Amino acid sequence: MRNKFESLELGQFIPLHYHHNMLNDSVRVKGFKEAINMVVKPGDKVLELGGGTGAQSFFAAQKAQKVFCVERNPELVDAARNFLSTNINGEKVEVIQADALHYLPPEPVDVVICEMLHTGLLREKQLYVIDSFKKRYLEKFGGPLPIFVPEASIQAVQPVQQDFYFEGFYAPTILFQDPRSIQERSKDLADPEIFQMLSYTEPFSQTCCWDGKVVIAENGELNALRLITKNILAINFETGSTVDWHTQYIILPLPTPLSVAAGDHISIRFNYQGGDPLSALTDSLEVYFGKETRRWSEEETLNING
Ligand SMILES: C[S@@+](CC[C@H](N)C(=O)[O-])C[C@H]1O[C@@H](n2cnc3c(N)ncnc32)[C@H](O)[C@@H]1O
Numbered sequence: 001m002r003n004k005f006e007s008l009e010l011g012q013f014i015p016l017h018y019h020h021n022m023l024n025d026s027v028r029v030k031g032f033k034e035a036i037n038m039v040v041k042p043g044d045k046v047l048e049l050g051g052g053t054g055a056q057s058f059f060a061a062q063k064a065q066k067v068f069c070v071e072r073n074p075e076l077v078d079a080a081r082n083f084l085s086t087n088i089n090g091e092k093v094e095v096i097q098a099d100a101l102h103y104l105p106p107e108p109v110d111v112v113i114c115e116m117l118h119t120g121l122l123r124e125k126q127l128y129v130i131d132s133f134k135k136r137y138l139e140k141f142g143g144p145l146p147i148f149v150p151e152a153s154i155q156a157v158q159p160v161q162q163d164f165y166f167e168g169f170y171a172p173t174i175l176f177q178d179p180r181s182i183q184e185r186s187k188d189l190a191d192p193e194i195f196q197m198l199s200y201t202e203p204f205s206q207t208c209c210w211d212g213k214v215v216i217a218e219n220g221e222l223n224a225l226r227l228i229t230k231n232i233l234a235i236n237f238e239t240g241s242t243v244d245w246h247t248q249y250i251i252l253p254l255p256t257p258l259s260v261a262a263g264d265h266i267s268i269r270f271n272y273q274g275g276d277p278l279s280a281l282t283d284s285l286e287v288y289f290g291k292e293t294r295r296w297s298e299e300e301t302l303n304i305n306g
Contacts, residue, residue: 012116012125016075019053027180031245033059035149035233036113038243040064044110047146049100049129054080054093056113056149061089068105069095100129108141113149114200119176119229119247120208120272120281121153121196127206127274148200150245152232156192159214159266162224162251172223172253174278179228179246186251189260190214192228193268208281209271216264222289223257225268226250227281252282258289 023029036059040046046060051069053076060067071077077097084090096103100114112133116124134145163185164172177183195210216222227250233243260266267288272280 013073014052016053016079019076019079023053023055028245029055031233031243032056032113032115032149035243036060036111037063038234038236039147039149040111045105045107046111046113047105047109049103049112049114049133050116051080051095052076054084054090054095056115057093057095058084058087058090060111060113061092064092064111067093068109069093070098070100070103071095072097072099101125101132104133104136104140109146111149112146115150117150117153117229117231117247119250120155120227120278121229121274122272122276122278122281125275126153127198127204130200131204131206145201150200150231150233151235152197152199154194154230154232155196155208156194156228156230157210157214157268158192158226158228159189159216159222159260159268160224160226160251161187161189161220161222162253164223164253174253175251177226177249177251179249186224186226187218187220188226189220189222190217190266192226206274207271208274209269211269212267214266214268216260216266217262219261220259221257222260222266222287223254225252225254225285227252250278252278252285254287258287260289264289 036056040060040063042063044064046064046067048057048067048069051057051071054069057067057069069080071080074097077095080095084093114126114130116126116129118124121127137145164170193212193214195212196208198204229247231245233245235242269286270281270284272284
């Protein structure tokens with residue numbers, strides 16, 4: 001049983017060494033650098049919610065007049081201040097130790113950067129934080145809202161046949177996959193189906209859900225679902241191009257595999273709130289195959305979640 005406190009804190013404390021891994025992810029860092037460079041105009045005021053080591057605030061500071069960088073974790077506040085003090089234009093960034101769920105800048109800002117993104121929009125509080133920020137910002141300053149980086153998130157689910165044998169050891173467990181690598185251990189059984197598209201400037205629901213059908217394209221054993229979250233970091237309206245970034249794919253094993261054939265219709269249903277633990281997805285997951293309905297029992301769900 002998870003308690004309310006655990007659920008509220010979930011995903012909000014990421015240790016420093018994990019931030020170093022995030023900095024080491026060149027696709028991620030290049031993507032945000034390009035997006036921030038595209039969106040921030042000379043003289044802008046920028047707010048970053050969840051600044052971590054301050055890297056994205058640093059990118060913004062190369063053009064902005066002022067950057068407010070809000071971070072809750074004191075270890076990271078110290079790290080960001082240290083790193084920024086040795087980087088060019090770092091003095092334009094004010095690192096503020098505060099909870100992004102309550103903080104508002106002292107003046108209106110042109111751009112808000114917020115990367116509290118986890119696949120499925122699970123665990124981290126992106127939806128909750130941005131929704132709360134928008135309401136409080138509009139109350140204090142009126143419109144218009146700033147531009148958000150990322151601008152939007154698109155989520156999809158895909159049935160797969162996953163090899164869960166590791167050197168002969170069978171372990172059907174949750175796996176992460178690099179979206180840019182060829183997945184030799186996965187066989188795609190159908191195309192991904194989009195279940196959610198949201199723009200951060202528009203009003204959005206914090207519920208992530210789907211009740212839809214997938215037409216199987218390949219014969220195989222449906223034993224897992226792949227969860228895909230693509231984030232549109234910035235949109236260039238002149239060229240019609242976007243800067244995109246996928247979080248790592250998640251492979252969710254299904255407790256009871258189904259033998260499927262091309263042309264079969266499989267229904268998938270789930271419903272959770274953004275920021276919920278992964279178990280909220282698996283707890284609500286139902287798969288319908290023909291007339292057969294599967295609702296995973298508590299015991300099976302526990303197995304999935306390890
Ligand atoms: C995924 S990290 C991204 C860090 C940084 N923006 C980057 O790209 O390297 C999310 C950051 O948000 C911070 N955070 C999470 N919840 C927060 C909250 N309620 N208020 C302020 N910071 C928060 C975490 O401590 C973490 O540093």
